Amino acid sequence: MALAEWLDRKLKASGVAITGVSIGAPADKTTWKVSPVSLQPQAQPIIDAFDPNDPTNVDTDLDTEVKQALDAERLISAVVWAIIDTYSAPASKAKYGTARQKIIDAYKARPWV
Numbered sequence: 001m002a003l004a005e006w007l008d009r010k011l012k013a014s015g016v017a018i019t020g021v022s023i024g025a026p027a028d029k030t031t032w033k034v035s036p037v038s039l040q041p042q043a044q045p046i047i048d049a050f051d052p053n054d055p056t057n058v059d060t061d062l063d064t065e066v067k068q069a070l071d072a073e074r075l076i077s078a079v080v081w082a083i084i085d086t087y088s089a090p091a092s093k094a095k096y097g098t099a100r101q102k103i104i105d106a107y108k109a110r111p112w113v
Contacts, residue, residue: 006057007032010050016043026052059108066104 008021011034018039024031029050034043069076080099085091 003052006052006060007047007050009060011043011046014046016046018043062108063104066107067100070100070103 003026004021004023007023008018011018011021016034016039018034018036020035022033022035024033029047032047034040034047070080071077080103081091081096084095084099088095
């Protein structure tokens with residue numbers, strides 16, 4: 001994921017109701033701007049503290065990637081649901097959620113490598 005997407009996500013999670021960000025020079029945070037411009041003073045302390053090398057940025061990307069695959073890809077979702085129903089019947093949304101989190105954790109840790 002791009003730096004701008006990470007920053008956008010961080011600002012929104014911090015309660016700044018931006019509609020977008022732009023990165024001028026990646027090494028110069030004074031060139032990082034938000035829209036609407038009126039929110040720049042509220043966003044700037046978060047921008048100044050933002051660490052693009054923080055590994056949680058990548059972890060969040062991986063979480064999102066797996067959640068999208070599990071929730072949007074019907075075949076994968078159906079397989080997970082069927083496995084839960086077969087080995088821990090009846091399948092439920094709660095059991096699916098638990099399995100999804102285990103899959104996300106395994107996807108990030110790659111214990112098979």
